[in-house]
Structures are given as structure tokens and as C-alpha cells.
Amino acid sequence: MKKQKIITISRQFGSAGRTIGKKVAEKLAIPCYDDEILQKVAAESGFHPDFLKDQGEYYVSHTFFGGALAGRNVNGYNGYSIQDEIWIVQSKIIQELGAKEPCVIVGRCADYLLRDVADCLKVFIHADMDFRAKRIVEVYGERNEKPLKRLADKDKRRKKFYKYYTGLEWGDAKNYDVALDSGRLGIDACVDVIVNLYRMKEQRETD
Amino acid sequence: MKKQKIITISRQFGSAGRTIGKKVAEKLAIPCYDDEILQKVAAESGFHPDFLKDQGEYYVSHTFFGGALAGRNVNGYNGYSIQDEIWIVQSKIIQELGAKEPCVIVGRCADYLLRDVADCLKVFIHADMDFRAKRIVEVYGERNEKPLKRLADKDKRRKKFYKYYTGLEWGDAKNYDVALDSGRLGIDACVDVIVNLYRMKEQRETD
Numbered sequence: 001m002k003k004q005k006i007i008t009i010s011r012q013f014g015s016a017g018r019t020i021g022k023k024v025a026e027k028l029a030i031p032c033y034d035d036e037i038l039q040k041v042a043a044e045s046g047f048h049p050d051f052l053k054d055q056g057e058y059y060v061s062h063t064f065f066g067g068a069l070a071g072r073n074v075n076g077y078n079g080y081s082i083q084d085e086i087w088i089v090q091s092k093i094i095q096e097l098g099a100k101e102p103c104v105i106v107g108r109c110a111d112y113l114l115r116d117v118a119d120c121l122k123v124f125i126h127a128d129m130d131f132r133a134k135r136i137v138e139v140y141g142e143r144n145e146k147p148l149k150r151l152a153d154k155d156k157r158r159k160k161f162y163k164y165y166t167g168l169e170w171g172d173a174k175n176y177d178v179a180l181d182s183g184r185l186g187i188d189a190c191v192d193v194i195v196n197l198y199r200m201k202e203q204r205e206t207d
Numbered sequence: 208m209k210k211q212k213i214i215t216i217s218r219q220f221g222s223a224g225r226t227i228g229k230k231v232a233e234k235l236a237i238p239c240y241d242d243e244i245l246q247k248v249a250a251e252s253g254f255h256p257d258f259l260k261d262q263g264e265y266y267v268s269h270t271f272f273g274g275a276l277a278g279r280n281v282n283g284y285n286g287y288s289i290q291d292e293i294w295i296v297q298s299k300i301i302q303e304l305g306a307k308e309p310c311v312i313v314g315r316c317a318d319y320l321l322r323d324v325a326d327c328l329k330v331f332i333h334a335d336m337d338f339r340a341k342r343i344v345e346v347y348g349e350r351n352e353k354p355l356k357r358l359a360d361k362d363k364r365r366k367k368f369y370k371y372y373t374g375l376e377w378g379d380a381k382n383y384d385v386a387l388d389s390g391r392l393g394i395d396a397c398v399d400v401i402v403n404l405y406r407m408k409e410q411r412e413t414d
Contacts, residue, residue: 176386
């Protein structure tokens with residue numbers, strides 16, 4: 001069966017990865033999945049979206065105490081953490097979405113989850129601390145007084161989470177087809193690059 | 208003084224980074240410096256180009272024995288290795304080239320060396336082992352019977368060298384404006400992305 005051509009966007013917090021994903025999807029007239037995934041996971045798992053938002057990128061160590069304290073299983077402790085359960089539900093949803101139709105999926109290790117299911121253009125968006133700090137205050141409306149600390153913490157958490165569930169290094173260029181610095185290149189330039197690469201990918205098939 | 212807009216291309220061995228650099232330079236009608244740098248370093252340092260080619264990306268540990276054994280100084284041991292001396296001559300040449308005119312410079316940590324001297328579009332080109340193994344045998348004419356081992360060795364060496372002289376992680380997406388997988392995207396697509404980003408960079412200035 002022909003695999004769907006989709007775009008996965010991994011991104012540093014504050015790097016405008018989500019905005020870029022939405023703009024790319026608009027230009028290509030395909031759906032962009034971001035918060036929609038959270039809603040679907042919430043509906044399927046029973047967890048509240050706010051809880052998922054917070055826990056969805058936490059890694060919990062599977063030592064006895066970590067596992068036992070984090071575990072929450074109706075049938076008693078089975079070695080899974082809450083994060084594992086969220087991961088399982090989320091993986092299934094992402095794999096269904098990615099196999100169904102061309103789309104953009106932001107975050108959630110979709111590049112890894114869809115490696116065998118879809119024909120992915122794997123994108124990573126990053127930017128330096130100053131660009132991101134300014135953005136999380138001005139655009140996201142974050143009121144944290146120490147945005148640099150908040151960014152460093154988020155980066156560390158996403159890196160750990162990605163490594164734990166995929167075994168790969170988050171932000172290592174070789175895991176992506178294209179990695180772009182949105183701060184230095186500008187958001188619109190990033191959108192153009194991704195749209196063009198996607199169109200070339202489509203073109204290659206029809207040639 | 209206005210900084211020159213240049214393109215630096217770091218690349219994994221066998222990833223076609225040099226070919227991409229040459230094609231980009233052709234399209235933009237600017238010079239591409241690669242082996243020319245080696246020739247200049249040879250002329251200035253007195254070392255033979257073949258020796259430079261081999262040593263130019265070796266990192267030598269500066270322990271007493273490493274330094275003492277690798278050192279070769281007319282005035283006796285001064286703590287520099289041959290690699291350090293090559294590095295110093297090469298750095299000067301690259302900084303002069305990068306400050307002079309728009310150009311493409313392939314390899315040699317030019318992105319790092321020119322960080323304050325030129326306005327660089329910093330590119331990293333990579334590809335998976337199979338693509339690169341095929342290429343070093345077919346295109347470069349390498350006769351090594353174990354191309355995968357040769358690639359792994361080269362990667363390791365470049366990474367260590369880059370880290371030693373720049374303090375940065377070679378291949379970490381965040382050190383580059385754009386990182387591209389030439390195996391998955393194709394050489395021409397990589398050329399297009401770089402040419403377009405460079406033109407957008409020029410455009411931004413004239414707007």
C-alpha cells in the first residue's frame with residue numbers, strides 16, 4: 001500500500017515550530033495536528049487535557065520507586081508509569097492519523113512513531129535562547145520571571161523524553177531530513193523550505 | 208564595515224557536501240573554496256598537501272606524550288602539535304577568504320572560524336551510512352573493503368577535531384542554520400534549499 005506523505009515537526013520550546021507547522025499546512029491545504037492529538041488522547045484515556053499537556057513530555061525513571069510512585073493502574077502495579085500509558089494511547093492515535101492522509105504533525109515523537117507507517121519529511125526547528133525567550137514572553141504570554149531557566153528546563157525534559165521512548169538523540173541533525181534555525185532564518189523562510197521540500201517529494205513520485 | 212555574506216558547509220564524509228557546495232557556488236556565481244584552501248595552507252606552512260589532507264582533521268591529545276610526540280617545532284617543544292600549527296595557518300587563510308568576498312567554504316570548521324568575521328549561512332550535510340558507503344566507493348573511488356568502518360572512523364575523527372578546536376558538537380542541529388539529509392532529499396533539492404536561503408538572506412538586506 002502506498003504510504004501517505006506527511007510532515008513531522010519536532011521543535012524546541014519557543015522556536016515557533018507550531019506556527020511554522022500551521023503555516024506549512026495552510027499552504028499545502030492539508031491538516032495540521034497539534035492540540036487535536038491531545039484532545040483525542042484525553043477522550044481515549046480519560047485524563048484531562050491539562051494533565052496530559054503537563055505529563056505528556058515527562059520522562060519518569062523506571063526504578064522501583066519511580067515506577068511504583070508514578071504507576072496508576074486499575075489492576076495494580078504492572079511496571080507501567082502514567083507516562084507509558086499516555087505514550088501507548090498517543091502512539092496509536094498518531095499512527096492512525098499519519099497513515100490516513102497527508103498532514104503535518106507537531107511534536108510528540110511523531111517522526112519516530114511513523115517511521116514505518118508513513119513517508120515522513122522529518123523536520124526539526126530550533127533557535128537560540130534569546131529568540132525563544134522573547135517569543136515565550138511576547139507570543140505565548142508566559143509570565144515566568146526566568147524565561148532562560150524555563151527554556152533550559154523544557155529542552156532538557158524533551159530531550160530526555162525523546163531519548164527514553166525512541167532511543168535517539170533529540171536535536172541531532174542526522175535524525176531529521178531538515179533542521180532549521182527559525183531565529184536566524186525567519187519563520188517565513190522556514191515555511192518556504194518545508195513547503196518546497198514537500199512539493200519536491202511529491203514531484204519525485206509523479207516523475 | 209558590512210560583513211560578507213558567505214556559505215559554510217560542514218559535512219559528513221561521503222554525504223556529497225562538496226558536490227553540493229560546488230553546485231551552490233555555480234548557481235550563485237561565487238567561488239567555492241575547498242581544495243584551494245589546502246593548497247594555500249601548503250604554500251604557507253611548507254607541509255605537503257597530501258600530508259595536510261591526512262592531518263588536517265586529526266585531533267591529537269595534548270597530554271605530555273601526545274604533545275611531545277606529535278610536536279615538531281624548530282625552536283623545540285612549545286606545547287603545540289603539528290595539528291595546532293596547521294590549524295593556526297588554516298584559520299588565518301579562511302578568515303581572510305571569508306572576509307574578502309561572498310563565497311562557499313567547505314569543511315575546516317569555517318562556520319566557527321568566521322562567526323565574527325562574516326555573515327554566514329551555516330549548513331550541515333549528512334546522510335545515512337548506506338548512501339555514503341555507496342558514494343565513497345562509486346564516486347570517490349575508494350577501494351577500502353570495509354566502507355562502513357571507514358565512514359564510522361571518519362565521522363568519529365571529524366567530531367573529535369571539531370569539538371577540540373571549537374568546543375561545539377559537530378552535527379548538533381543547533382550549531383547550523385540549516386542541516387540537510389542529502390540521501391533522503393537528493394543532492395539537487397539540497398542545492399535548491401541553500402541557494403534559496405542565501406537569496407532570501409540577500410533580499411532581507413535590500414528590503
